Amino acid sequence: MAIMEISVTPLGLGQPSVGDYIAEVVRYLRGQNIPHQLTDMGTLVHGDASRLLEVAQALHELPFAKGVQRVITHISIDDRRDKEVRLGDKTTSVQARLA
Numbered sequence: 001m002a003i004m005e006i007s008v009t010p011l012g013l014g015q016p017s018v019g020d021y022i023a024e025v026v027r028y029l030r031g032q033n034i035p036h037q038l039t040d041m042g043t044l045v046h047g048d049a050s051r052l053l054e055v056a057q058a059l060h061e062l063p064f065a066k067g068v069q070r071v072i073t074h075i076s077i078d079d080r081r082d083k084e085v086r087l088g089d090k091t092t093s094v095q096a097r098l099a
Contacts, residue, residue, distance in 0.1 A: 002079035007042035
């Protein structure tokens, strides 16, 4: 399984806040029962790499469905195949080293 970090940024809104659009991202992920974690700078999503790419496409399209004309989407995928990874594993590993 892989972990994807995704940030979907709608442009041309006339205001700096994008919270309503981010809420749509979270609603979509919840509705699809996709493991995820919202962060201040993006959203982490857990799943098979091919599925994550499908999810990225769907999330990228959400603002367009609300009338936005320009969207910038950044994705980063960590696809580790030598062992199972889950959301929070990297953070837990670093915290253990700090203890």
